[in-house]
Amino acid sequence: MVKQTIQIFVRVKPTKKPTSGYFVDCEEQGSSLEFVVPRDLADGFINNKRENYNFRFQKVFDQTANQEEIFETIAKPVADNVLAGYNGTIFAYGQTGSGKTFTITGGAEHYNDRGIIPRTLSYLYHHISKDSSMVYTTHISYLEIYNEAGYDLLNPQHEAYRLEDLPRVTIMEDSDQNIHLKNLSLLQSANEEEALDLLFLGDTNRMIAETPMNEASTRSHCIFTIHLCSKELGSATVRCSKLHLVDLAGSERVGKTGVGGQILTEAKYINLSLHYLEQVIIALSEKNRSHIPYRNSMMTSVLRDSLGGNCMTTMIATVSVEKRNIAESMSTCRFAQRVALIKNDALLNEELDPALLIVRLKKEIQSLKEELALVTGEQRSDKLNQEEIQQLEEQVNVYLEDPDNEVTLDLGPDMRKIHFCFFLLKVKVRERHSAQNGVSNGSSPPLKGMSDGEDRKPHDELQKLRDTVTHRDNEISILVSMLKREKRKVQDVTSQLAQLHNQNPSTCSSSRSPTALQAEESEKCDTSLDYTHAHHFITRKRVSELSVGKQTAFEVFLRDHEDRLTIEDNRAVLQQRFVEAKTLGEQVNQTRIRVNELKTQLKIRRKQMAAQVLTGNQTESESDSVEERILNQIEEQKKNYTITSGCLKGLRTEIEHLQLLREKSKVKLQRDFENWWIQEGARLQGHSAENTGSSLSHVSPLSCMLTRNNNPKGDDTDTQERRQRERDMRQRALPSADLSFTSIPLTGDKQTDAEIQAFIRARHNLLNCTGEAK
Numbered sequence: 001m002v003k004q005t006i007q008i009f010v011r012v013k014p015t016k017k018p019t020s021g022y023f024v025d026c027e028e029q030g031s032s033l034e035f036v037v038p039r040d041l042a043d044g045f046i047n048n049k050r051e052n053y054n055f056r057f058q059k060v061f062d063q064t065a066n067q068e069e070i071f072e073t074i075a076k077p078v079a080d081n082v083l084a085g086y087n088g089t090i091f092a093y094g095q096t097g098s099g100k101t102f103t104i105t106g107g108a109e110h111y112n113d114r115g116i117i118p119r120t121l122s123y124l125y126h127h128i129s130k131d132s133s134m135v136y137t138t139h140i141s142y143l144e145i146y147n148e149a150g151y152d153l154l155n156p157q158h159e160a161y162r163l164e165d166l167p168r169v170t171i172m173e174d175s176d177q178n179i180h181l182k183n184l185s186l187l188q189s190a191n192e193e194e195a196l197d198l199l200f201l202g203d204t205n206r207m208i209a210e211t212p213m214n215e216a217s218t219r220s221h222c223i224f225t226i227h228l229c230s231k232e233l234g235s236a237t238v239r240c241s242k243l244h245l246v247d248l249a250g251s252e253r254v255g256k257t258g259v260g261g262q263i264l265t266e267a268k269y270i271n272l273s274l275h276y277l278e279q280v281i282i283a284l285s286e287k288n289r290s291h292i293p294y295r296n297s298m299m300t301s302v303l304r305d306s307l308g309g310n311c312m313t314t315m316i317a318t319v320s321v322e323k324r325n326i327a328e329s330m331s332t333c334r335f336a337q338r339v340a341l342i343k344n345d346a347l348l349n350e351e352l353d354p355a356l357l358i359v360r361l362k363k364e365i366q367s368l369k370e371e372l373a374l375v376t377g378e379q380r381s382d383k384l385n386q387e388e389i390q391q392l393e394e395q396v397n398v399y400l401e402d403p404d405n406e407v408t409l410d411l412g413p414d415m416r417k418i419h420f421c422f423f424l425l426k427v428k429v430r431e432r433h434s435a436q437n438g439v440s441n442g443s444s445p446p447l448k449g450m451s452d453g454e455d456r457k458p459h460d461e462l463q464k465l466r467d468t469v470t471h472r473d474n475e476i477s478i479l480v481s482m483l484k485r486e487k488r489k490v491q492d493v494t495s496q497l498a499q500l501h502n503q504n505p506s507t508c509s510s511s512r513s514p515t516a517l518q519a520e521e522s523e524k525c526d527t528s529l530d531y532t533h534a535h536h537f538i539t540r541k542r543v544s545e546l547s548v549g550k551q552t553a554f555e556v557f558l559r560d561h562e563d564r565l566t567i568e569d570n571r572a573v574l575q576q577r578f579v580e581a582k583t584l585g586e587q588v589n590q591t592r593i594r595v596n597e598l599k600t601q602l603k604i605r606r607k608q609m610a611a612q613v614l615t616g617n618q619t620e621s622e623s624d625s626v627e628e629r630i631l632n633q634i635e636e637q638k639k640n641y642t643i644t645s646g647c648l649k650g651l652r653t654e655i656e657h658l659q660l661l662r663e664k665s666k667v668k669l670q671r672d673f674e675n676w677w678i679q680e681g682a683r684l685q686g687h688s689a690e691n692t693g694s695s696l697s698h699v700s701p702l703s704c705m706l707t708r709n710n711n712p713k714g715d716d717t718d719t720q721e722r723r724q725r726e727r728d729m730r731q732r733a734l735p736s737a738d739l740s741f742t743s744i745p746l747t748g749d750k751q752t753d754a755e756i757q758a759f760i761r762a763r764h765n766l767l768n769c770t771g772e773a774k
């Protein structure tokens with residue numbers, strides 16, 4: 001374990017503007033920074049306020065310090081420790097614009113301006129490529145924390161137009177209080193180029209997701225983490241370490257006071273999580289504090305190990321010595337002094353490779369089992385498998401070929417293996433014997449001291465094994481040919497699909513946005529509702545429950561219904577909205593595709609520019625006009641996207657509203673129809689009763705419909721209550737049991753008509769009985 005306090009460095013940002021009195025103490029090898037703040041007469045004549053404020057650091061980097069120096073002094077030792085298996089953290093702290101991003105990531109204009117991240121990556125991969133005695137694996141993650149929410153900057157599946165578009169990262173804590181970050185991509189990077197690509201992807205996401213409104217770069221914290229695992233060749237121990245490179249949010253505070261004012265008065269941080277960071281720092285720097293409030297914020301939770309834990313941590317305080325920034329700069333220095341009091345206990349993160357450990361333990365268990373079986377006399381009776389047989393054959397061959405007479409054939413306590421090896425040895429002896437005697441027909445003469453029958457045994461066994469091998473070979477070739485056939489089928493289907501796609505690209509769903517698809521789906525469902533056919537107004541379930549007659553009645557009813565026109569109007573509007581939504585959805589999709597193209601162009605352009613810088617062909621122009629043009633286009637497309645998706649959203653709300661209206665109309669219509677149905681039924685029955693005898697001649701269409709479906713229980717699944725109402729009405733309509741009354745058209749066939757009349761009579765009696773019973 002290495003016990004070490006957090007190392008603190010300060011970097012002064014170069015400026016051409018007037019500076020305050022500040023002074024780097026060169027006698028102390030540049031480890032002290034002093035600010036001179038003259039007393040303000042406005043504070044009165046008697047004023048014994050301090051004028052000199054002195055802060056000590058491991059080293060002060062003055063305005064002339066370049067990126068190379070910063071890397072060599074600060075980052076290289078940390079990177080070396082990470083390679084050795086210790087965790088490391090470097091974090092930059094300072095007010096907005098003081099040079100945190102410049103120090104951690106670097107400037108975008110000159111190759112020499114590369115910051116700590118690219119230089120560290122370069123250093124690590126250079127070391128890794130040189131060291132052939134170790135196997136290294138590296139993974140990268142890039143997290144942005146804004147307003148206490150974490151965002152994954154490396155998720156390739158998400159298009160980041162706003163910070164909120166990026167996948168949200170959440171914190172999980174296991175029972176050992178280890179922090180796990182859910183949803184944070186951990187991407188493997190085999191070399192420097194891949195790692196730089198990831199850094200670029202993260203920075204692009206950060207840049208594109210950033211808007212002037214949220215000022216994400218100033219208000220957010222970014223943690224770029226390199227996860228390194230190393231293993232010596234052939235060794236079972238692995239070392240896994242992490243290096244966090246942290247660009248914190250601007251540390252400025254509200255209630256900033258002038259230099260001559262109350263400099264010492266603590267103001268509040270604008271960024272809440274920096275306030276929590278300070279609380280953690282204070283708690284850690286105080287002795288005997290049992291509780292450290294790491295959990296208060298996401299940033300302190302993620303950096304828990306870096307602050308007072310298993311890590312070698314370094315802080316870079318970035319300050320500006322311009323007069324207007326002096327108070328903030330002193331605040332930064334004061335914060336650094338507190339940080340310097342924190343002690344970390346860095347551990348060598350070494351553990352046994354779990355995969356190798358499992359193999360090793362399995363082997364040990366097997367050998368112990370075999371030993372136990374030998375001691376207890378319980379031998380395994382199952383046959384050796386193909387793999388074991390092969391291994392034993394190899395072992396015997398090695399044993400026989402070894403010129404050393406002392407060499408042993410180690411088979412463990414498994415008697416099956418011992419027997420098999422004896423058998424193999426015997427076969428080999430026989431083969432050699434046959435060769436010496438010039439017998440080439442494959443059937444060796446019996447060994448000395450062996451009967452013919454005994455000699456045959458191993459030969460038979462060998463034959464059996466050969467048969468098994470042939471059998472297995474056959475099986476394998478059958479399976480392979482089956483596999484090939486299946487593969488061919490899949491290829492055929494794929495090529496057919498591709499053909500289909502080429503013939504009619506519009507059917508390819510992947511090119512459409514989910515919104516457009518959704519709209520289309522809804523439209524499909526909706527256009528299937530043909531309002532000229534009334535029964536479509538009733539849900540499928542209910543249609544199946546309605547008799548044909550009632551369905552026809554419903555059509556008639558709807559034709560004359562007062563709401564019909566409104567319903568049809570709504571339907572037309574809805575259809576129109578669906579078409580509009582589909583068009584807008586396609587537009588949104590197009591914009592998305594365009595932005596993707598532009599992003600690719602941007603990436604290529606930046607790579608080209610970086611290459612030019614490398615080869616020294618880069619012009620000294622301030623900005624790249626091509627890049628600017630692409631960025632402007634992205635911006636324009638972003639605006640388009642926002643507008644179109646906004647319209648789509650509005651349209652969706654309207655569609656939902658119209659669909660709701662349609663549902664309401666449906667319910668109302670059904671209810672009206674049911675009432676009408678009952679009333680009409682009662683009216684007709686009453687009418688028919690008055691006109692007994694003439695029923696056959698006076699049959700209204702509805703009465704036909706009613707009577708054609710003479711189900712005594714009614715045609716639908718009405719409630720008990722309604723059935724009772726119908727029964728009452730019919731009863732009222734049928735005061736006598738006159739069988740001559742019926743509106744049922746008779747068929748002319750005597751027997752059928754007699755049956756119909758018998759049925760009517762029975763039904764009538766039944767209705768009367770139930771009425772009396774009541």
Ligand SMILES: Nc1ncnc2c1ncn2[C@@H]1O[C@H](COP(=O)(O)OP(=O)(O)OP(=O)(O)O)[C@@H](O)[C@H]1O
Nearest residue numbers: 013014095096097098099100101102107217218250
């Ligand atoms: N040491 C330096 N040498 C040259 N330029 C610098 C240096 N430090 C900062 N700058 C420049 O100052 C500007 C602001 O720096 P930078 O963006 O790094 O500040 P910051 O502290 O990260 O701000 P923020 O909190 O808003 O992210 C940039 O244009 C950067 O190039």
